[in-house]
Each structure stands twice: as C-alpha cells, then as structure tokens.
Amino acid sequence: MTMLNETHDPAxxxxxxxxxxxxxxxxxxxxxxxxxxxxxxxxxxxxGVAIGDQILDLAAVHQAGVFTGNxxxxxxxxxxxxxxxxxxxxxxxxxxxxxxxxxxxREGAAEQAALQACLVPQAQxxxxxxxxxxxxxxxxxxxHHATNIGKLxxxxxxxxxNYKWIPIGYHGRASSIGVSGQQFRRPVGQTLPPGATQPSFxxxxxxxxxxELGIFVGTGNELGDPVAMAQAEDHVFGLCLLNDWSARDxxxxxxxxxxxxxxxxxxxxxxxxxxxxxxLAPYRVAxxxxxxxxxxxxxxxSEANRQRGAFDIQLQVGLETPKMREAGQGDATICxxxxxxxxxxxxxxxxxxxxxxxxxxxxxxFGSGTLSGPTLDQAGALIELTxxxxxxxxxxxxxTRTFLEDGDAxxxxxxxxxxxxxxxxxxxxxxxxLPARG
Amino acid sequence: MTMLNETHDPAxxxxxxxxxxxxxxxxxxxxxxxxxxxxxxxxxxxxGVAIGDQILDLAAVHQAGVFTGNxxxxxxxxxxxxxxxxxxxxxxxxxxxxxxxxxxxREGAAEQAALQACLVPQAQxxxxxxxxxxxxxxxxxxxHHATNIGKLxxxxxxxxxNYKWIPIGYHGRASSIGVSGQQFRRPVGQTLPPGATQPSFxxxxxxxxxxELGIFVGTGNELGDPVAMAQAEDHVFGLCLLNDWSARDxxxxxxxxxxxxxxxxxxxxxxxxxxxxxxLAPYRVAxxxxxxxxxxxxxxxSEANRQRGAFDIQLQVGLETPKMREAGQGDATICxxxxxxxxxxxxxxxxxxxxxxxxxxxxxxFGSGTLSGPTLDQAGALIELTxxxxxxxxxxxxxTRTFLEDGDAxxxxxxxxxxxxxxxxxxxxxxxxLPARG
Numbered sequence: 001m002t003m004l005n006e007t008h009d010p011a012x013x014x015x016x017x018x019x020x021x022x023x024x025x026x027x028x029x030x031x032x033x034x035x036x037x038x039x040x041x042x043x044x045x046x047x048g049v050a051i052g053d054q055i056l057d058l059a060a061v062h063q064a065g066v067f068t069g070n071x072x073x074x075x076x077x078x079x080x081x082x083x084x085x086x087x088x089x090x091x092x093x094x095x096x097x098x099x100x101x102x103x104x105x106r107e108g109a110a111e112q113a114a115l116q117a118c119l120v121p122q123a124q125x126x127x128x129x130x131x132x133x134x135x136x137x138x139x140x141x142x143x144h145h146a147t148n149i150g151k152l153x154x155x156x157x158x159x160x161x162n163y164k165w166i167p168i169g170y171h172g173r174a175s176s177i178g179v180s181g182q183q184f185r186r187p188v189g190q191t192l193p194p195g196a197t198q199p200s201f202x203x204x205x206x207x208x209x210x211x212e213l214g215i216f217v218g219t220g221n222e223l224g225d226p227v228a229m230a231q232a233e234d235h236v237f238g239l240c241l242l243n244d245w246s247a248r249d250x251x252x253x254x255x256x257x258x259x260x261x262x263x264x265x266x267x268x269x270x271x272x273x274x275x276x277x278x279x280l281a282p283y284r285v286a287x288x289x290x291x292x293x294x295x296x297x298x299x300x301x302s303e304a305n306r307q308r309g310a311f312d313i314q315l316q317v318g319l320e321t322p323k324m325r326e327a328g329q330g331d332a333t334i335c336x337x338x339x340x341x342x343x344x345x346x347x348x349x350x351x352x353x354x355x356x357x358x359x360x361x362x363x364x365x366f367g368s369g370t371l372s373g374p375t376l377d378q379a380g381a382l383i384e385l386t387x388x389x390x391x392x393x394x395x396x397x398x399x400t401r402t403f404l405e406d407g408d409a410x411x412x413x414x415x416x417x418x419x420x421x422x423x424x425x426x427x428x429x430x431x432x433x434l435p436a437r438g
Numbered sequence: 439m440t441m442l443n444e445t446h447d448p449a450x451x452x453x454x455x456x457x458x459x460x461x462x463x464x465x466x467x468x469x470x471x472x473x474x475x476x477x478x479x480x481x482x483x484x485x486g487v488a489i490g491d492q493i494l495d496l497a498a499v500h501q502a503g504v505f506t507g508n509x510x511x512x513x514x515x516x517x518x519x520x521x522x523x524x525x526x527x528x529x530x531x532x533x534x535x536x537x538x539x540x541x542x543x544r545e546g547a548a549e550q551a552a553l554q555a556c557l558v559p560q561a562q563x564x565x566x567x568x569x570x571x572x573x574x575x576x577x578x579x580x581x582h583h584a585t586n587i588g589k590l591x592x593x594x595x596x597x598x599x600n601y602k603w604i605p606i607g608y609h610g611r612a613s614s615i616g617v618s619g620q621q622f623r624r625p626v627g628q629t630l631p632p633g634a635t636q637p638s639f640x641x642x643x644x645x646x647x648x649x650e651l652g653i654f655v656g657t658g659n660e661l662g663d664p665v666a667m668a669q670a671e672d673h674v675f676g677l678c679l680l681n682d683w684s685a686r687d688x689x690x691x692x693x694x695x696x697x698x699x700x701x702x703x704x705x706x707x708x709x710x711x712x713x714x715x716x717x718l719a720p721y722r723v724a725x726x727x728x729x730x731x732x733x734x735x736x737x738x739x740s741e742a743n744r745q746r747g748a749f750d751i752q753l754q755v756g757l758e759t760p761k762m763r764e765a766g767q768g769d770a771t772i773c774x775x776x777x778x779x780x781x782x783x784x785x786x787x788x789x790x791x792x793x794x795x796x797x798x799x800x801x802x803x804f805g806s807g808t809l810s811g812p813t814l815d816q817a818g819a820l821i822e823l824t825x826x827x828x829x830x831x832x833x834x835x836x837x838t839r840t841f842l843e844d845g846d847a848x849x850x851x852x853x854x855x856x857x858x859x860x861x862x863x864x865x866x867x868x869x870x871x872l873p874a875r876g
Contacts, residue, residue, distance in 0.1 A: 135613050140696060153695070160694050165637050166628055170696040171609035171703070175573050175797045176661055185662045187794035190604055190735065199603050201735050223614055223705070224623045224875065250794070256598050257591070258578060258608040259697020265609070266794040267661070297628065297639050356625035356688070356704040357875070359613050437662065437795070 007031075007102040008282050010422040014105045015112045016119070018052030025415060025425025026050035028105050031098055032238065032273040032426075035082055035128040038120065045128040047078035047086065050273055050427070051105055053122050060118035066111055071100045082132050083274070087218045087237045088362040091278075094218070094237065098278055127181070127272030130240075131216060131363030133174040136268070137353060138212075138244060138367035140168040143343040145372035148384040153252065164294050167344035167352045172244075172367065173265035180429045184245070184267035186406060186436040191249040199253060203436035206248035206389060207404040210370040211317050211380030211412055213339055214242035214270045215346055217364040224357040229302040232347035233277060235360065239311070239346075241271035241412040241429035242367050248383050248403070268367075271412070271429035277346075282421035284308040287345050299355055300348045309345035313426075314338055315371055315414050317380065321399055322407035331411050332395050335380055337373035339414075406435040445469075445540040446720050448860040452543045453550045454557070456490030463853060463863025464488040466543050469536055470676065470711040470864070473520055473566040476558065483566040485516035485524065488711055488865070489543055491560050498556035504549055509538045520570050521712070525656040525675045526800040529716075532656070532675065536716055565619070565710030568678075569654060569801030571612040574706070575791060576650075576682060576805035578606040581781040583810035586822040591690065602732050605782035605790045610682075610805065611703035618867045622683070622705035624844060624874040629687040637691060641874035644686035644827060645842040648808040649755050649818030649850055651777055652680035652708045653784055655802035662795040667740040670785035671715060673798060677749070677784075679709035679850040679867035680805050686821050686841070708803075709850070709867035715784075720859035722746040725783050737793055738786045747783035751864075752776055753809055753852050755818065759837055760845035769849050770833050773818055775811035777852075844873040 006012075007029065013020045014028040026032065032050050036057075037043040046059035059079040061067065067075050074097040077085035086094075104111035140146055143163065150158030162168065178184070186207060190199040218237035221227050227235055244264060251263030287309035295301065302309075315338060318331030344352075349366055372379040379385045382403055385393050392400035404410070409432040415425035444450075445467065451458050452466040464470065470488050474495075475481040484497035497517040499505065505513050512535040515523035524532075542549035578584055581601065588596030600606065616622070624645055628637040656675035659665050665673055682702060689701030725747035733739065740747075753776060756769030782790075787804055810817040817823045820841055823831050830838035842848070847870040853863035 135611055137699075138696075150695070162630075162637075162691055162694070166692055168692070168696055168699075170699050171611055173573055173609055173796060174612075175799050175802070176795075178661075185795050188664070189794050192600075198732070199600075199735070201737060223616075226626070226875070247794070253600055254604055254606070255695070255697075256600065257588070257693070257697070258576075258606055259693075259695070261575075261606075261608050262790070262794040262796065265796045294636070297637070299639060352700070356627050356685070356700040357614075357623050358611060358700065358703045361613050364613070437664070 004281050007098055008421065010420065012102070013107045014051060015107050015109060016052045016054050016105060018054065023423065024052060025427050026052055027422050027424060028102060029422035030275060030279050030424035031101055032275040032279065033078065033083055033130065034272040034274065035130045036125045038124055039126045045081040047080065047083050048120065049101060050122065054119040055122055055125055056115060057118045057120050061115065064114055064118060066114045067100060071097055083130050084132050084363040087131060087216065090219045091234050094276060095278055098276065127179045129177055129179050130272065130274055133177055133363055133365045134361045136172040136174045136177060136365045137169050138172040138369060139344065139349050140369040141342040141344040142369055142372045144341065144374055145370040145380065145384065148372060148379060152383060152388045165297065167348050169349065169353065170259045172268065176265055177268045177270060179270060179272050182267060182269045183432040183434050185434045187247050187250065187262065187266040188436050189247065189250040189262050190253055192253045204247035204250055207433060208246045208248050208382045209317065209410050210244035210246055211315055211335060212242040212244050212370060213313065213368040214240040215349065215366040215368065216240065216274055217360045218362060220361040221354055221359055223359040226357060227350055227354045229300065229305055229347055229351050232350035235350055236277050236346055238274040238276040239280065240274050241414050241426050243269045243410060243412055243429055243431055244367055245431065269429055269431035271427050273427045275424065275426055279424055280311055280416065283312045283416040283418065285310045285312045285340050296348065300351060305345055305347050309347055310340045310342065312338055312340045313414050313416055318411040318413065319395065319401065320409040320411065321395065323399060324397060329397065331409065334385060334393060335378060337371055337378035337380060339371055341373045342368060342371060404433050406433055408433050442719050445536055446859065448858065451545045452489060453545050453547065454490045454492050454543060456492065461861065462490060463865050464490055465860050465862060466540060467860035468713060468717050468862035469539055470713040470717065471516065471521055471568065472710040472712065473568045474563045476562055477564045483519040485518065485521050486558070487539060488560070492557040493560055493563055494553060495556045495558050499553065502552055502556060504552045505538060509535055521568050522570050522801040525569060525654065528657045529672050532714060533716055536714065565617045567615055567617050568710065568712055571615060571801055571803045572799045574610040574612045574615060574803045575607050576610040576807065577782065577787055578807040579780040579782040580807055580810045582779065582812050583808040583818065583822065586810060586817060590821060590826045603735065605786050607787065607791065608697045610706065614703055615706045615708060617708060617710050620705060620707045621870040621872050623872045625685050625688065625700065625704040626874050627685065627688040627700050628691055630691045642685035642688055645871060646684045646686050646820045647755065647848050648682035648684055649753055649773060650680040650682050650808060651751065651806040652678040653787065653804040653806065654678065654712055655798045656800060658799040659792055659797055661797040664795060665788055665792045667738065667743055667785055667789050670788035673788055674715050674784055676712040676714040677718065678712050679852050679864050681707045681848060681850055681867055681869055682805055683869065707867055707869035709865050711865045713862065713864055717862055718749055718854065721750045721854040721856070723748045723750045723778050734786065738789060743783055743785050747785055748778045748780065750776055750778045751852050751854055756849040756851065757833065757839065758847040758849065759833065761837060762835060767835065769847065772823060772831060773816060775809055775816035775818060777809055779811045780806060780809060842871050844871055846871050
C-alpha cells in the first residue's frame, strides 16, 4: 500500500498555471493517465498525463528524449496507443515515473521548456479506451446496492447468504466498453411483462445506470498462482469512473440461473483518465465492517486492509435530459455518495479473483459494482432511487424520470478532498442514450 | 448456410497418404486450422492446416509464394501467430481458400512439390490458442443438461421459465483458456459444506468436466448493429472441442445472484483444431423442437435454421485415471452423445448475442454449454452421470469416480460420419488435473 511521499505535498505548484487553480481535477498531485489524440485527427492514439487543462503527450516526451534510463523506458511504454505496456511495468516503475513527472512539472523545473512543447490542450483532445482490456469483471461490492436491488428482484430473499463472505463478481463484456462521450442505442430484447406468461420483444423500457468505479489491473499473475492480500494492491494500476448501463427489464427475465448478459453487454462507459493508486494515497481510510457481521475469511483479511483498505472517493451522478440540454442548464445531480461505503476492498477483489488460480493480465478491468451508500439519496442506480420505477425522481426543471429516456445523458464525477491534502479529481464519464434501432 | 461443393466429395484423395486412411480425423474433406510450432522450439507460432498426420505450415506456404491474389492474401493472414486476421476475412475468402487448398492437396496436384516442403508432422508439433480471444461467452444450449443440473441445484424448480425462450448465455474468462494438453491445479476456494452455516476454505472437492463445443466468431459486427438469423452463420469461422472445467462445490456457493465465476475461470481447455462451418456442411440436420414447446420468437427463427440449423457431430468423453495411465490402458469412455440434441443452434446464439447491439469481434469464442443428450449415458458432466455424486461411476478397470481426482486426464473427441460423406474429426481435447497448490 503506497505511503505518502513528496508527490502528495499539497504545497506543490506546477508551471502549468491551470493546474494550480482551486477545484481543478488535475493538480500536480494527481497526474492520471489516458490514451488520447487530437480531436478529428488521424493521429495515432498515445498515452498522456493530465496536468491542469493540458495533457502531457508521452509520445512527444519520448520523442524529445526528456527522460532517460528507467524513466525513459516508462515514458516509451506510456507512449503506446494503449497503456498495457506501462501497466505491466509494476509499482516501483509507476512510482518512479510519478516522481519524475512531479519534479519536472513543478514550478522552476529545468524540464519546463522541453515539456512545454509536449502539451496538448484537453479541449482539443479525444480519448480512447486506455487499455486493451483482455477481461472485464464486474463486482458487487456495495451491500447497500445488493440489499436494495435484492428487495426488488427477490422480495423474500434480498441479501443472499453468500454476500457477506464472498466478494461476488461475474465476467462482463470487454468489446462494448467505450470511453466518456459514448453514445449507444437503447437495447432491444426479450422481457416478460408483468402478469404475462410469454415474453415480449422490443426496446428496453427500464434503462438504468450503475455508478461504479473501474479498477485497472497493472501487473498480472500466472495461471495457478494466487495473489495474496499483502501483494494485491501492487497489481493495481489505478481507478477510473465506470457506468454499467443496465436494461432492468431484460435483466429480470434473463438473469437466472447464469447471471446478467444482454442486459449489460450493449455498452459500458468509462472515464478516460486513470487515477493511480499512489495518487489516492492521502485518501485511504479504514475499511469498516459492522461489528455484527462475519469477519472475512483469513485469505481475504489483513491488518493493512482493515486500517487503510478503503478509498474515500466522493462520487456524484448527473442526469441531463434533452430539455436541460436545450436550455443550457447542465445536468442535475441525482446521487451523491462515497466509495468508502463499499463492503469489499480493491485488494479483496484482486485476492478473491485469483484465489482459484485465475490469471489476471495487464489492462484487465474490474468494475466495483454499483456504489450505493447507506441512505436512499446515495443510491447509484435509478431502480433504487425510484424504488423500482414506482416513485418518479423529480428533476429541478420540473421533469421527472423513472428510467432513462432517449436523449438523456448521464455524467459521473468523482474527486477526493480533505483538509491538509490536495483535491484531486477523475474528470467526467459521460454517456448518451440514442433511440433504439428502427 | 454453406452448401455442398466439390471440396466435400468423399471420393477425393490427397497426395498426403495418411489423409486417405479410414478413420483418420483429417482427410482432405476436413482441412481445419490451428496455431502451431515445432515442439520445444522457439519458433514463432503460425497458422497451419491439418492433412492426415501432417500440418500444412501456412507461414511456409506464404514464404514459398505458392498462392497469389486473394488466396495468397488469405494464406498470409493465416500465417500469423493467431488466426484473427484470417477470421476477419469472411466466408467468401475462407471458402476460396478451402477450395484452393483442396485442389492443391489432391492427388496429382501441380502444387505437390512446393507444398510437400511445407509439411510439418503433427507428432512434432505443439499448439497455441488459435486466436486472440477478445471475449468468451458460454451458452447453455442443452435442455437435457439444464434440466439435469437444475434438479440438483434447484430441486423445486429445475428448468427455469426463460429456458425455452432465451438461448441463455453468460460471459466467461478468456485469459485462462488453454489448448489441449493444458494441465491446471485443482482450484481452491470457498464452499458451504452440507448443513454448515459458515463457509469453508480449501481445495475443490467436486471438480467436474463439461463436454462442450467451442464456436469461433469470424467476422464481427459493429456496436449497435445486430446480426439477423439469415446472416448469422456468415459470422462463424468454425468449431472446436471445449472442456468447461467446473468446481461444483464452489459454484453452488457463489453462483447466486450473478452467475458462475471462480467455479469456472481457473481453466477452460479447447482442442487446437478449428473445423470450419463449410467442412461440416454434409452433417447439417434439422433443428427439431418438441411439438409441445413454444416456437422461437421471430428474431430467433428462420426456415433455414429449422431445416438445417443443427450439426450432427458425434461427441465422446474419455477419462484416464493415473492407474490407467500406468497400465498403458488409455482412457475409458464415460459419455457418448451428439451435438444434434442441442436446444438452440449456433445461428441462434449469434443472433441472440447481438440483438441488443452487442458487438462481436473476430476470434471471440462461444461455448455451446454442456452437450448432454436425452439419456443419462449421454450426459456431458460427472455431476449428471453420478447424480450429484451419489452414484459413483464404475470404470472398466474396477475403479470408480464421482468427481475428478488429482492426476485424472479427460479427453474429449468429436467427429462426423455418415454414408455417402467423408468422415471428418476434431482431433482431441485433453486436460489434466494437478494437485491443489500446497
């Protein structure tokens, strides 16, 4: 578990002036990674590091030969179209690169002139999926979400007996993962209307969101070699925002006995920026389990996990209807919560996933599962916020929503802040629902 | 749906003499693809085509410039370490390549001298996973398996109401798919022993097999663009054997509500050879649904699917215990069945998978689900053959098995034969259980 070091010093200022503005997501203490190119260009995608409203273009940095030795190697790996090679290098290299970038981007750094030439404004960029995602696994780590949704799908049996023992997860679809800005058609499929004995076929009527974090695997493990809790976070490159769009009516009809399939795999949207585990070090908090709950089995337990296993990441969901867009109002916040409420930690996800010998690879992605908090306004899905569609959600402009309508955009945001540490953010994760295929 | 043509003529003979032997899996009417190199070498893997006991090395064929034009291009694509580029080319190209290879490998072909130099004996080869599998989806297409296993997991509710309407599928793990010869450690994990209220942790005690076919996607579809039944098979490159190893005790405890996860993702073994859909054309049969069952919804129905949607592929499971191996006895057959009994066809899997807009990519793999036939000796999993472990399976050497023991090897075999057509086979898919990690 990475400790605080000079890169976290809240007094650090960058020669990129926009990085020093209060409330900005990308101060010098953050330094997240993305894959990008200039909007509308045919340039190759390459890795970049956010600093203020700019991107430090790692391909340009590599070209300019600003760094040598192991840092130069790391920059070269980060200059590829996707970040898998950088992710494979491991924590000591990621950490050395972070330190070098922090020093070179500070006010007064000797590298200023050379790096200035390697900046691309974020306003001119478009982003790609940051890694070749070999496998995508979605977890279910909020006990509040599991309970809320369990009540709707299985009123008699909301929280299953395995929940407090197993970090429940299942495999998801990698091919349909897109980056913020993704627009997708409302899915079509089979549903069983209330009271019907035969399914209907047509566009989804209960299209929902799931507020999640994405967790990118860095270094992998060999098939047959589990990763113990003590090493688990060394395998994690960083975190992003993730919207696990969900077709609830399709899900209800298809999900037994083998789990969600077409109700999820039509689209998953992630934020372009991956905030490293090291950047999040000031925001580690105790992982708290209610005293009455069973303690994790030994393979999922460690003192470090109990002391600092959780991340206090503030999360927010914004909904922008077509009317709001026309009126230029921006989106309305429909949920505020924190990742600290999760019932299972990132380390527990890694260890559980590999305990049977399953091999992870650089660039694999985990979803945290919907991160609903303990109270209803902290719920990360419309199905919870509207009690299964029964209580329409009032929006500030007088509209209401039960589930998503065509043209609706959803924007996830995440950030960390507290006294004595620099505020860092995740940028945004935006996706838009297009009408079903005609 | 590919029709019969000159490549299927049972009278064809190859100048590779071993291809003409009766009972051989790889006559000139088959021509399946794999990725291979010489055993123990550091050569690059490349595509090859099986002919008798030889492999036609596509990298060598490309190097020798035996073919030009679009066939030359297809050979170049097939010469890559994995077959994704060839899979992306589409049915007209696959078909043209098959015809060219068929003609060039026939007795009296002008290409004999040039191609003779491109043969590698199968006995000297080792194989790789034939494609970069972007996503792996496992289906559940045998109603007999679904009913048998449903009785064990849910005695009150064996066949769920969605089964006869939806080709049930779920996402599986791509990273742990290995090719025939795979050896894997017995998985370790959480289980809930009978009568216990808290889970135990340890090696799986109910390790099982699942006899399946694998279906490799050829050309993909764009996100948002479903594939209709009429085009579905054009997206399929070919079929292989697949063993979906399953830890039943881990599965029973973890699988609700999101499906199997660690009970499956520790290993999946496929045969190296992919038999093309065109090679299987003589073995297409009617897809028969019991008269009392609901007919498929229109999006899953077509006349062609009803007439010739199924494949009559004979399947067999062999079990070789360490004692049999020591005695040099070979494996004992514990199941014989046919793929014709499946409740949903390959075309229905493709169409259902994409109906919500989900995008398939070249090299994606589907599992058929366990292909149990209508009678108990046709069951493709030990949990069915032993009634959940209650009735040990007698083996010919006097041993018995309920579930797999350490050192057991399982060999899947598949072939097609009938009067008036050449017998073609899939080779074998072998995997061995190693003891759990100490």
